Amino acid sequence: MTMSPKKITIALVGNPNSGKTTVFNNLTGARQHVGNWPGVTVERKEGNCSYQDYNINAVDLPGVYSLTAYSPDEVIARNFIVNEKPEVVVDIVDASNLERNLYLTVQLIELGVNLVVALNMTDIAKSRDYTINVDKLSELLGAPVVPMIASRKKGTEELLKQIVAEFEGKTNTSKIKLYYGSELEEHINELETIISGDEKLSHQFPPRWLAIKLLEEDKEVLQKIRGGTIRHEEILQAKDKSIAHLRSVLGDDAETIIAEERYGFISGLLKDVLKKPPIEPLTPSDKIDKVLVHRWLSIPIFLALMYGMFQFVFTLSVPFMDWIDGFFGWLGGYVSGVSPGWLGSLLADGIIGGVGSVLIFIPPIFLLFIATAFLEDCGYMARAAFIMDRLMHRIGLHGRSFIPMILGFGCNVAAIMACRTIEDPKDRLTTMLINPFMSCGARLPIYVLLASAFFTAHRGLVVFSMYLIGITVAIIMALILRRSILKGPSGHFVMELPPYRLPTITGVLVHMWERGRTFLIRAGTRIFGVVVLVWLLSSLPWGVEYASAGSVIGRIGSFIAPVLAPAGFDQWQAAVSLAFGFLAKEVVVGTMGAIFAVEEGVLGGAIATQLGWTPLIAFAFMVFCLLYVPCVASIATIRSETNSWRWAGFAALYTIVVAWIAATIVFQIGGLFI
Amino acid sequence: MNNHCLPLAMTAPGELVTISEISAGPGLQKKLADMGFTPGVQMRVINVQAPGPVLIDLRGSRVALGQGIAQKIAVKKV
Numbered sequence: 152m153t154m155s156p157k158k159i160t161i162a163l164v165g166n167p168n169s170g171k172t173t174v175f176n177n178l179t180g181a182r183q184h185v186g187n188w189p190g191v192t193v194e195r196k197e198g199n200c201s202y203q204d205y206n207i208n209a210v211d212l213p214g215v216y217s218l219t220a221y222s223p224d225e226v227i228a229r230n231f232i233v234n235e236k237p238e239v240v241v242d243i244v245d246a247s248n249l250e251r252n253l254y255l256t257v258q259l260i261e262l263g264v265n266l267v268v269a270l271n272m273t274d275i276a277k278s279r280d281y282t283i284n285v286d287k288l289s290e291l292l293g294a295p296v297v298p299m300i301a302s303r304k305k306g307t308e309e310l311l312k313q314i315v316a317e318f319e320g321k322t323n324t325s326k327i328k329l330y331y332g333s334e335l336e337e338h339i340n341e342l343e344t345i346i347s348g349d350e351k352l353s354h355q356f357p358p359r360w361l362a363i364k365l366l367e368e369d370k371e372v373l374q375k376i377r378g379g380t381i382r383h384e385e386i387l388q389a390k391d392k393s394i395a396h397l398r399s400v401l402g403d404d405a406e407t408i409i410a411e412e413r414y415g416f417i418s419g420l421l422k423d424v425l426k427k428p429p430i431e432p433l434t435p436s437d438k439i440d441k442v443l444v445h446r447w448l449s450i451p452i453f454l455a456l457m458y459g460m461f462q463f464v465f466t467l468s469v470p471f472m473d474w475i476d477g478f479f480g481w482l483g484g485y486v487s488g489v490s491p492g493w494l495g496s497l498l499a500d501g502i503i504g505g506v507g508s509v510l511i512f513i514p515p516i517f518l519l520f521i522a523t524a525f526l527e528d529c530g531y532m533a534r535a536a537f538i539m540d541r542l543m544h545r546i547g548l549h550g551r552s553f554i555p556m557i558l559g560f561g562c563n564v565a566a567i568m569a570c571r572t573i574e575d576p577k578d579r580l581t582t583m584l585i586n587p588f589m590s591c592g593a594r595l596p597i598y599v600l601l602a603s604a605f606f607t608a609h610r611g612l613v614v615f616s617m618y619l620i621g622i623t624v625a626i627i628m629a630l631i632l633r634r635s636i637l638k639g640p641s642g643h644f645v646m647e648l649p650p651y652r653l654p655t656i657t658g659v660l661v662h663m664w665e666r667g668r669t670f671l672i673r674a675g676t677r678i679f680g681v682v683v684l685v686w687l688l689s690s691l692p693w694g695v696e697y698a699s700a701g702s703v704i705g706r707i708g709s710f711i712a713p714v715l716a717p718a719g720f721d722q723w724q725a726a727v728s729l730a731f732g733f734l735a736k737e738v739v740v741g742t743m744g745a746i747f748a749v750e751e752g753v754l755g756g757a758i759a760t761q762l763g764w765t766p767l768i769a770f771a772f773m774v775f776c777l778l779y780v781p782c783v784a785s786i787a788t789i790r791s792e793t794n795s796w797r798w799a800g801f802a803a804l805y806t807i808v809v810a811w812i813a814a815t816i817v818f819q820i821g822g823l824f825i
Numbered sequence: 826m827n828n829h830c831l832p833l834a835m836t837a838p839g840e841l842v843t844i845s846e847i848s849a850g851p852g853l854q855k856k857l858a859d860m861g862f863t864p865g866v867q868m869r870v871i872n873v874q875a876p877g878p879v880l881i882d883l884r885g886s887r888v889a890l891g892q893g894i895a896q897k898i899a900v901k902k903v
Contacts, residue, residue, distance in 0.1 A: 644891030
């Protein structure tokens with residue numbers, strides 16, 4: 152008789168850059184499921200794997216340094232472990248940086264979870280002449296320790312074996328208790344006793360952990376106590392008394408002493424476990440940093456890297472774009488040949504013209520995602536934050552705000568989400584509000600289309616100028632915001648710089664795909680829908696000439712157009728494209744494609760002849776497209792990240808106003824010279 | 826306070842220092858302690874962008890600190 156496999160739920164936790172994702176991929180292969188954590192837009196990755204008679208469900212938690220719940224990532228990681236109680240917690244530890252990585256391990260031990268330590272990157276530790284006594288480490292941590300080299304898929308089998316052993320309670324280790332010194336222990340025990348008196352509370356959470364967290368004045372735990380027990384007054388009083396007492400005796404806050412004791416435990420442990428060369432030479436990473444974060448060289452190098460990135464993206468995407476363009480040109484001709492009448496019009500004019508003119512930009516957009524993923528994964532992005540910190544201070548922000556700005560070149564949605572790592576609320580809000588001015592990949596179709604049609608000789612320069620205008624406006628707006636509605640000193644810049652690493656191809660591709668997927672889904676659904684809608688509105692009322700001023704779309708456009716007159720582009724076609732462009736910037740081009748019923752290759756020419764635009768009008772239009780609302784998705788992201796419709800609405804409105812002013816200035820002042 | 830103390834922001838690359846005092850607000854103090862900035866710990870200064878951030882080697886990690894914080898951490902040269 153075969154038994155049905157036993158289910159084990161495990162959580163993967165570890166510092167950022169500990170190789171957690173690689174371990175997760177090794178365990179689960181392609182059987183992954185990506186969702187969102189409830190209430191927040193952090194991705195939740197789950198995967199399955201069968202081992203012997205067990206079906207292991209692995210949940211990949213966000214990379215964190217600590218379980219102190221400063222950032223949403225830490226709250227998610229901790230809540231999952233505390234509330235959902237996975238049967239085994241796998242802590243991925245970087246063997247070449249044990250001291251820092253074990254801090255998280257110690258907190259997991261405090262939580263009393265069933266722990267398996269995956270000692271990853273043992274190859275890097277070895278290359279630095281570190282000798283690690285794995286058995287001793289396991290004994291002192293009270294948990295099985297599995298040496299691994301996840302990047303070369305070594306150690307996965309043994310890890311699975313230990314996970315099962317831990318699940319069945321058949322490991323040869325026994326859990327340890329961290330000792331915080333007699334003074335602290337007295338107070339921990341006292342609180343623990345009171346908490347244990349509440350059956351419901353002590354059943355939900357380990358009482359000793361609650362006691363420690365109370366002494367650390369952990370906000371989340373304080374809330375849990377207030378709402379979770381009738382004895383909260385007694386507990387909180389005892390806590391306040393303990394903290395006051397400890398401060399008078401030890402002269403420091405309990406939280407500082409607790410952190411010191413944890414690091415003290417780790418240092419003591421490492422004396423027995425780790426042997427390393429007495430004088431540590433500079434790591435390869437430090438040597439690279441001698442150049443890349445050099446006082447004078449760093450910024451020229453950064454600019455050169457950015458230039459290289461855009462060169463890479465544009466040069467490499469040309470052949471791919473030609474293929475796609477050729478394909479849609481052929482398809483449009485073929486379809487209108489075989490299916491005449493209104494269906495042919497819908498297919499050829501609407502769908503192929505509209506969607507085709509957007510899909511052609513997949514190569515550069517995906518290459519931008521690859522480039523930014525590479526910069527992030529190799530560790531350079533953190534350096535960029537460091538070298539830009541000084542300049543960012545001048546606009547009232549700090550280095551961390553710089554990373555979302557670069558990510559914005561790929562996609563503002565991803566960039567706005569990345570603002571989560573900025574702790575100060577005003578810093579974070581400012582960084583989110585200026586992010587839409589960083590020209591994302593979806594705006595590229597507009598620039599390329601118009602620059603090629605109107606500025607043949609200088610088209611590269613014109614596209615480049617859009618990026619510069621975007622950055623300039625972002626800086627100006629940051630200065631204004633920090634001096635008006637978001638006044639205040641900039642927050643503190645503390646950031647760990649991971650060692651440089653050559654990213655794996657799969658890693659970068661997965662990273663690219665995570666961001667590119669959203670773009671493709673959008674192109675497949677929203678853009679498709681808009682294009683069909685544009686075609687329909689252009690064809691109604693029945694019998695009207697397709698996309699003429701008399702069609703429904705023409706009338707809508709004519710209604711909006713006068714507002715845009717000061718900026719030069721008061722044609723209804725422009726107004727309609729901009730209106731639909733709220734959905735996504737690339738839709739501006741898609742709408743034009745559907746209105747003029749031509750595909751990408753000749754669309755620029757059609758705009759020039761049929762709208763009678765001058766290069767100046769085209770430029771003003773590009774500036775408007777650059778600056779106004781990036782897309783509904785980015786506004787929705789600002790709403791979910793700030794948890795406020797007001798800020799989302801503000802972001803939408805103020806970007807339109809800024810765009811209108813800037814485009815008008817370009818058109819009016821430009822007109823004086825031309 | 827000891828005469829030999831100086832703010833971390835005033836150190837030079839390559840110097841070995843130990844932390845003697847951190848005078849930050851409670852929230853920042855806790856965060857720093859959590860990252861391993863505890864009194865007595867030894868650090869190596871790697872890069873100083875004065876007036877700007879400082880990069881140090883703390884417990885094997887490379888940590889960047891803004892100038893504001895680097896002013897609040899008093900250190901002693903080893």
